[in-house]
Amino acid sequence: MSDIALVHVTFPSTEEAEAVARLVVEERLAACANVMASCTSVYRWRDSVETDVETPVLFKTSMERALALRDRIVDVHSHELPAIELWPAAATPSLAQWVADCTDDA
Secondary structure, eight states: OOSEEEEEEEESSHHHHHHHHHHHHHTTSOSEEEEOOOEEEEEEETTEEEEEEEEEEEEEEOTTTHHHHHHHHHHHOSSSSOOEEEEEEOOOHHHHHHHHHHTOOO
16 A cells, blocks of 8 residues: 655746645645756657756655646646656655645545
């Protein structure tokens, strides 16, 4: 069984990454969002190879809220096809409880 879910997303700018991070934490869809240093992404898009500088974000959420978080990010992300990966993760009991408390709808 997994304790928490991690959701990794890249954004076209730090400003958008921080705005979305704040939004989903305020909405209790994520307990935390780690906005990381920029990275260079190389990817195939519409029959050509593209290179862009992007800002990755790692969101920590509960397993119960992971799909809602994913869907909310899709709603507000500026890319036509946002790169969103989600995976279960083990956590310390105290971290798992904190994530659960922060993402509880009550």
